Amino acid sequence: MNNLFKRVALVARQGKPETVSPLLELTEFLRANEVTVLIEDESVPAELMGDYQPVPRDTIGRLADLVVVLGGDGTMLSIARSIAPYRIPLVGINQGRLGFMTDIPLQGMTQSIGAILLGDFVPEERILLESVVMRGDQELFKALSLNDVVFSRGALGSMIEFEVFIDDQFVYSQRSDGLIVTTPTGSTAYSLSSGGPILHPTLPAIGLVPICPQSLNNRPIAVNDSVLVEFLLTRGSEARVHFDNQSHFNLQELDRVHIRRYRNSLRLLHPLGYNYYDMLRHKLHWGEKLL
Numbered sequence: 241m242n243n244l245f246k247r248v249a250l251v252a253r254q255g256k257p258e259t260v261s262p263l264l265e266l267t268e269f270l271r272a273n274e275v276t277v278l279i280e281d282e283s284v285p286a287e288l289m290g291d292y293q294p295v296p297r298d299t300i301g302r303l304a305d306l307v308v309v310l311g312g313d314g315t316m317l318s319i320a321r322s323i324a325p326y327r328i329p330l331v332g333i334n335q336g337r338l339g340f341m342t343d344i345p346l347q348g349m350t351q352s353i354g355a356i357l358l359g360d361f362v363p364e365e366r367i368l369l370e371s372v373v374m375r376g377d378q379e380l381f382k383a384l385s386l387n388d389v390v391f392s393r394g395a396l397g398s399m400i401e402f403e404v405f406i407d408d409q410f411v412y413s414q415r416s417d418g419l420i421v422t423t424p425t426g427s428t429a430y431s432l433s434s435g436g437p438i439l440h441p442t443l444p445a446i447g448l449v450p451i452c453p454q455s456l457n458n459r460p461i462a463v464n465d466s467v468l469v470e471f472l473l474t475r476g477s478e479a480r481v482h483f484d485n486q487s488h489f490n491l492q493e494l495d496r497v498h499i500r501r502y503r504n505s506l507r508l509l510h511p512l513g514y515n516y517y518d519m520l521r522h523k524l525h526w527g528e529k530l531l
Contacts, residue, residue: 249304252283253311301326368502383483387426400476416453
């Protein structure tokens with residue numbers, strides 16, 4: 241079999257017994273097609289321990305030329321940030337709930353993966369955001385996000401106050417429960433629930449979506465993804481900034497967070513026939529064609 245990808249890393253949703261059977265099935269399928277299989281160390285069930293040498297997540301980008309995820313969008317977000325520096329393509333098999341990014345169903349997964357191995361797929365580039373937390377001149381924290389960067393009021397019930405700058409130009413001050421800075425990928429997540437627009441993945445854009453603003457004049461806006469977005473916390477004793485809702489940093493007043501597009505994009509591979517609007521219609525329960 242003339243495979244385009246020779247070394248495939250498998251990452252499964254952790255702590256879920258239902259991932260064992262499809263992981264075993266996919267492993268045997270890949271081995272039968274002369275593919276070297278790498279399994280992330282935290283994904284390996286006891287049934288596979290004797291047959292495979294598990295690999296740490298931070299080495300996958302250097303060892304594999306394709307990553308296949310069995311899980312939901314949360315698992316995809318986590319591994320996407322790890323492999324972002326290496327430009328390794330990513331494929332998702334859905335074992336979660338909505339699965340906006342994990343678009344291959346369990347039924348027939350080997351057929352879809354087999355076609356992708358031969359080069360039959362629809363590629364798609366997704367941007368990531370790189371955030372740096374600054375306190376004065378000191379860099380305190382750095383993180384990548386595929387979905388969004390979310391500023392929130394923390395445990396207290398009171399609103400936070402902040403200012404937003406784009407390329408050093410003042411945009412607005414705001415009093416609200418927080419702010420979502422979203423990629424097109426994240427525009428169908430928390431941003432959508434907060435009244436933000438859906439941004440097509442090919443749009444070179446970043447969305448800024450207020451969370452329950454005090455003034456109804458504060459509306460979502462979309463800006464070019466080449467800009468530098470700066471968040472300045474002016475009031476809020478327990479404010480936090482979250483990155484893909486998988487890590488966070490506690491902010492102090494006058495902390496600044498610089499957000500810009502990461503130098504690399506994430507390459508997703510979809511099965512042939514993939515259509516973004518079909519996916520939205522199915523996941524969001526939009527109406528079907530009338531004629």
